Amino acid sequence: MFVSYKWLSEYVDLDISPEGLAEKITKSGIEVENVQAVNEGIKDVVVGQVLEKEQHPNAEKLSKCLVDIGEGEPVQIICGAQNVEKGQKVPVAKVGAVLPGNFKIKRAKLRGEESNGMICSLQELGIEGKLVPKEFSDGIFVFPSDAEVGKNAIEQLFMDDYVLELGLTPNRSDCLSMIGVAYEVAAILKKEVRKPEVHYEAAEEKATDYITVNVEAKEDNPFYVAKIIKNVKIAPSPLWMQMRLIKAGIRPHNNVVDITNYCLLEYGQPLHAFDYDRFGSKEILVRRAHDGETIVTLDDQERKLTSDHLVITNGKVPVALAGVMGGADSEVRDDTTTVLLEAAYFKGSVVRKASKDFGLRSEASLRFEKGVDPNRVKAAAERAAQLIAKYASGTVLEGEAEFHDFSIEKKVITISAEEINNVLGTNIAVDEIKEIFDRLQFETVEENGLFTVTVPTRRGDIAIEEDLIEEVARLYGYDYIPSTLPEGSSTSGALTDYQLKRRKVRRFLEGAGLYQAITYSLTSKEKAGQFTLETSSFTQLALPMSEERSVLRLSLLPHLLESVKYNKARQIDDIHLYEIGSVFISDDALEKPLEKERLSGVMTGHYVYHPWQGEKTKVDFYVVKGILDGLFDLLGLLDEIEYKQAKREGLHPGRTADIYLNGSFIGFVGELNPEVEKEYDLDETYVFELKLADLIQYEAKPVIYTPIPRFPSITRDIALVVDQHVHAGELQETIREAGGKLLKEISIFDVYEGERLGAGKKSIAFSLRYYDPERTLTDEEAAKAHEKVIKAVEEKFSAVLRS
Template structure:
């Protein structure tokens, strides 16, 4: 919310500087982000009238203007502007003037003709192009005909002002208006609030004879006020009105439209002006839209409506989207002579949903979303009618159409002064509490030791006693509340088991050399094709967004690896050709009969290239064995018991280099090298490996408590065993046989060599195992070790077809 300091002073006698006011407002809960001094750089710019325009003798695109600036002698100014005419009143930078951006004007010659100043555009005076009409956005600023010449342009254009940029909390919708801010300023400074009273004259025609309003859906429109003014003349607004709109960041359009915007900024009540003669039978109907009903909004865009949206219609069809934007067919134009003015209350949640669904957010919808004063509709309509009659002439129809099916009364809340001081830790007197609330225009009555506080409807955020206590605190001054130590019972914070697991996983992955990334939960549907997933894959059943930011982010992801591959792809495009990254996030699956999807936490990791070379370790490729080792390290560090790896077929992974991880018979995840098609789809230069783990399954896995074990007292015996087996026999199966045959005496077994070559028959491989035997209570004999080795060899032969290699 942009608040003009000069405009604010019309409602409150402000005796402090803009910066001090900003500090006081911030301490009172209306945070001021910045104070902008408008026109601080502008000097020596006055208003002038162009009395004569002649062609430049030496340049086709330049003209020579004779300008009257209220001095005895006229000025000769050369310009290339094409939008100026004789008689125009414009801002003129005199010799020595300073403009926005530090530009200083000097007397000069342009193509041999002396120029004694410069005609100024709005941007050269610090006015943004978007706040100017299209013909002046890139040309000279043309001022209204009634502007006196020779005056300081800063004063005429409202550039001698300060703008307070407020960062409001969502509950303070009342502060989205000058009166709302002025109310707090008056309370802070203990000054009177001056609210203008609407005064205008009415004609003999009655408004009930001229128009009709029917509210069909009263749950979405709780009040609709309409007034009619006939015989208006649409034209340019006076400078004071244009200046105030620009100060608030609103572009002036015409006197009628500008009045509706001005009153919205002043009172916080959005208004809309319809061309009365373009409304069929002058009949306003407020109803839900029909399915696929169309309307062309004021921005010229055809919009498709649905029954969840509220529309304003006449007997022919929609003329406006309630609370968001009016329709093009009924807009006020230069030919408009009669106006029907709308001032209504629409349901905040419905307006927000409509605004988001249409991708259309306006100053009006923003105020309706936060909640307006339902009892302020009539006042705003009368204020607008007063200004329309004042600026555009016309006759106001007698009376008002006020369709208010269920009037709302002010709520009364019990406030206990002792409770105020107990909550705040203060000693504020009862009289001061009453004074603060009265300064905020609350009504206060005593009830024994307590107070009965009636809250006006312009403060819908006040509904409980604690809200009133907050009001007392902010007006008393948060900085005046004494510092006290907390008291009462306290508990030590700790992570839940699920949070601790995520924390541990993050630490382990980082220790393994992976970098954590965070990606969007929204993805493009094409990722399923890029990941080689078949048409019937369960991962293609996604949650679709109703109003996506773009097609690139139109569905909720069911797989996490594609997001990481996109990160790798961006890094590779920037010549970072190696990397290992991971993400812990949620994937989303639709639930039958449920409105919300199932959110499953998962870990995904991808790697490409080689591990970094260190002083004691050479670089090695991040291949299948690397990523499998990471998975084993993760499970081992977490203490997960019973995890197994088995050969697996996954369409996203290489058919011969993929393993499924199981824990207690339940699938935990997948690890392996990505399919060549996936590598090609993501334009990766070489092989990449990936890891997927379901953290829900991991959280439920057995994780025995680690216990202390003393150092062994008796020596271990190591034996090696090399066997020949068929290539299709997996190492995991062989290890399982060895562990079972070795029993309790077998403390450790590793594969230290796998060989296929000329010394091994075709279709076979040589696998060598290193085993360590040890007993806790004695030194093992050769006979015991030989028995174990014989049993291991026998079982390998029987169960895997292995032959002892000689």
């Protein structure tokens, strides 16, 4: 809701700045999202009069104008607008003026002719193009003839104002009107509300002689009012009204339509004006539409209706979609002389249905959906009739045709001061609570601390005792409610062991250069089965938004790859992402899927890139494996981890490993299959996925302190020639077992394959370190342990020492 500060001041005395008012409104429970000065960034724009206009001698589309700006001698201004004419009064930015965007006006020459200023359009003065009246949308703005030359054009345009943008929650529909906001502000500032005075001279003719109202759908439309205004002259509405609409985000059209929109903003009650002569009958019939029935709405679109939609008809055919949009055949046009004015109370759910079905979200439908005040329906119609009589020269016929089939009952709630104070933890006096209800203009009777409150119909959000307690709290001031600690026994809060370890995992990965991603839990059937760690049937949604979001995921990787593809398409080449999230494992015997937490990652591009130092390291299998090893070491599990070469669908057959924790499968790491990389338009990309819960819940071996060796060690290097199918890890494990307690460290430092070794052979070189922590190891002891190692690999793998 956009609220004009100056318009609001007509209903409430505002002895506070716009910023101060915004702060008070926010503290009372309605957030003011923005306070905008309408004339921000504008200086030295005045009303000028075009005295002469002639064609620019050197430019077909430019005009040379002589303009009086109220400073003695007229000035010459070159103007490119097609609608500029002699005699017009226009906004002129003088030399030295500033327009929005810090656009400064200077003396200039355009095609050889001097220009001393600029004749402005409304867009150039900062008004959004879609809000500018159609007659000025492609050219300069023209003031009414009574505008005074030389006066401040911004003031004449009523732009010396502030607009407060209220972020209303759905329950506060009462503030979708200027009068509703006035009640709220008056309660905050302890002021009175001045409502518009409505009076006009009615004709002797009766409205009921021209129109009757019948309603079939009584539940959908329990109250309908129709007024007739004759002798209407369609013209632009007053400038002040147009600018109030523009500041509220509504585009002006003509006086009658603008008045209905003005009353909508003022009262919060949507109205609609029909051309009576085009209406087609003397009867208004409100009913549900027939299936297959059609209507052409004001946007010239033909809409096919169903029995879910409420329509206004002339007894035969629909002329309006109730609460949403009128029909094109009966709209008010330039030749309209008699107006049929509608004000009605429509059920919110039926308006919502039509609005959603046809994609027609309007200011009117918004208010009906959230609820309008039934006591303002007729009042808004009377106000609109008054304004049409005044600004469209209309003659209002006596009375109105109406249908009324519901009783307007105000809610009555009883609550005690003791209960209010108990809930709020305050000690507010009875008189102060009574004063708060009076400021809200709630009819209140107090007896011995017990309040009987009659809630006005404009506050549809007040229904139970707790609602009244909230009203007292927000107007008393949340800042004045004392803060207290809870009483009773309690325990200090702390992270569980699982949460603590999960946080360590996140910090480690982010420290290693990976960024956290959060992706959708819903995916498509095609992607759901990719990169899974265990077999599972799909968990499908009963009513999915789309096929792309119809199945619960079984792996985090498909959507992570989509994220990499998205960034790659935007020229981000070095991408390192991880995600911790749930997958949903389903067993046909279970009613609900099991939710299991996974850790996944994707890395591509450079891992280290410092062009100045000439340092470049591309992501490869060992970079990713090294990060995982660091993670396992952090969790105290590295000694329990084993990598085994594996083949998995979607991954490179020679660069993929399954990961085991103490013999149990927990995940995989590897490069994407080149075909998958091509499908996602990626370069060399590495991925991993782990069963995070299994990692975190595994009970790691306790850390045992080992003193730094005081005695020298003995190192032996061996190169073993084995068959190509033998895995280095198997060799390393055999060496570790054979070396006994003296063998402390084993590392691989070379792998060689070549013609000199023979077909089907490879050489793997290990460095072995022997030492005894209690004494100096002798060469004989080291040689004896080393011989056991050589014998073990010869017997198990037929390994031969490479000479």
